[in-house]
Amino acid sequence: MGNLNANPPTNNLAERIRTEAAALGFSRVRFARTGGAPGIGRYDDFLAAGHHGQMTWMQSGREARAAPLSLLPTAKTAVVLGVDYAWPRPPDPGGLTGKVSCYAWGRDYHNLMSKRLRRLARGLREDGVEVYWGVDSRPLIERAWAARSGMGFVGKNCMVIIPGTSSYLFLAVMLISEALPEDPPTLRDHCGTCRRCLEVCPTDAFVGPMQLDARRCIAYLTIEHRGAIPLPLRPLMGRWVFGCDLCQEVCPHNHRLHSSPDRSSSHDDFQPRTGHAWLDLQWLLTAEDDDINAALIGSPLRRPKPAGLKRNAAVVAGNLGDVAARPALLKALQHSDEHVASHARWALDRL
Numbered sequence: 001m002g003n004l005n006a007n008p009p010t011n012n013l014a015e016r017i018r019t020e021a022a023a024l025g026f027s028r029v030r031f032a033r034t035g036g037a038p039g040i041g042r043y044d045d046f047l048a049a050g051h052h053g054q055m056t057w058m059q060s061g062r063e064a065r066a067a068p069l070s071l072l073p074t075a076k077t078a079v080v081l082g083v084d085y086a087w088p089r090p091p092d093p094g095g096l097t098g099k100v101s102c103y104a105w106g107r108d109y110h111n112l113m114s115k116r117l118r119r120l121a122r123g124l125r126e127d128g129v130e131v132y133w134g135v136d137s138r139p140l141i142e143r144a145w146a147a148r149s150g151m152g153f154v155g156k157n158c159m160v161i162i163p164g165t166s167s168y169l170f171l172a173v174m175l176i177s178e179a180l181p182e183d184p185p186t187l188r189d190h191c192g193t194c195r196r197c198l199e200v201c202p203t204d205a206f207v208g209p210m211q212l213d214a215r216r217c218i219a220y221l222t223i224e225h226r227g228a229i230p231l232p233l234r235p236l237m238g239r240w241v242f243g244c245d246l247c248q249e250v251c252p253h254n255h256r257l258h259s260s261p262d263r264s265s266s267h268d269d270f271q272p273r274t275g276h277a278w279l280d281l282q283w284l285l286t287a288e289d290d291d292i293n294a295a296l297i298g299s300p301l302r303r304p305k306p307a308g309l310k311r312n313a314a315v316v317a318g319n320l321g322d323v324a325a326r327p328a329l330l331k332a333l334q335h336s337d338e339h340v341a342s343h344a345r346w347a348l349d350r351l
C-alpha cells in the first residue's frame with residue numbers, strides 16, 4: 001500500500017483499501033462508522049452470567065471493548081475485513097479418528113491475518129493515516145462491527161452470517177483515523193422462525209437465541225478449556241476432538257455452500273492439510289508431545305497443546321467404544337499430565 005498518496009481523497013482511500021485488502025487475500029471489506037461500542041450489551045450479559053468460563057482475557061479486555069475509541073482516539077472508520085475459509089470436508093476415514101472443526105484444517109488464521117493486516121496498516125501509516133488493528137484476541141467485538149458494517153447479520157447461533165452465502169468467515173477489524181463512506185448496517189433478522197442451530201447442539205450450549213454458554217460448547221471444551229472436561233458433557237462430545245461445526249452445518253444460509261461447493265472465494269491457505277480434518281486418535285494418544293507439536297506447526301490445532309489434544313482424543317476414543325483403542329489408552333495412562341491420564345481411565349472404563 002506504499003503507493004498511497006499523502007492525504008488521499010476519502011473515496012480514493014476507500015477504493016485503495018478495498019483493492020489492497022483483496023490483493024492480500026481478504027474476500028470481504030466493509031466500512032462502518034465508529035462511535036459507541038457495538039455489541040457491548042450482549043457481551044456484558046455473557047460475562048455477567050459467567051458464560052465465558054476460563055476465557056479470562058474476555059473479562060480483562062472488557063473496558064477497551066466498551067470504549068473502542070480508547071484504542072485509537074482519532075478513529076473515524078472501522079474497516080471490517082473477512083476471509084472465507086470453507087472447504088469441502090474430506091471423506092470420513094472411519095476407524096479411530098476424531099472430527100476437527102473446519103476452521104482448523106489449514107494454516108493458522110491468526111498468523112496469516114496478522115501478517116496481512118500489518119502490511120495493510122504499514123501502507124496506511126506511511127500515508128499519514130493512524131491505525132489500530134486486531135484479530136480475535138484484540139479488544140474489539142468483531143462480529144458486532146461486522147453487523148454494523150453490513151457484512152452480515154448475527155444469527156441465533158451467534159455467528160456472523162452473510163445471508164444465503166456463508167457463515168464460515170474469519171473476521172478482523174481495523175480502526176483508522178480517516179472518515180470513509182460507511183456501508184449500511186444489517187438491520188434485518190434473517191433467521192425468522194428457524195431454530196435448527198439451537199436444536200442440533202448436542203450439549204444444549206445455547207441458553208437462548210444468540211446466547212451461548214461457552215462452558216457447555218464443545219468448541220470451548222476442546223480448545224480453550226484447561227483441565228478436566230465435566231463428566232456429563234463427555235459422552236455428548238461424540239466424535240469431535242477439536243471444535244464443533246454442527247450449529248453452522250445445519251444453518252440454511254450455508255446450505256448452498258454444502259450442497260454445491262463453490263470455493264472461488266475461499267483462500268487456498270485454509271485448504272485441508274492431510275490428516276488435519278480427521279485426527280488419528282491412536283497417534284494423538286501415543287505420540288510424544290514434541291512430535292505432536294512438530295507435526296502441527298503453523299496449525300490452529302496447537303492451541304490446546306499436546307496434553308489437551310490427548311485429553312480430547314481419550315474422550316472421543318471412549319465415545320467410539322472401539323476396543324482397538326485400548327493399547328493407546330493404556331499408554332496415555334502413563335502421561336505426566338494428570339488430566340490425560342484421568343480421561344484415558346474414563347475411556348478405558350467405557351470400552
Ligand code: SF4
Nearest residue numbers: 201217218244246247
Ligand atoms: S459449536 Fe457445537 S457445541 Fe458449540 S454451540 Fe455450536 S453445536 Fe453446540
Ligand code: SF4
Nearest residue numbers: 155156191194197251
Ligand atoms: S440455523 Fe436457523 S436460527 Fe440458526 S443461525 Fe441459521 S438461520 Fe438462524
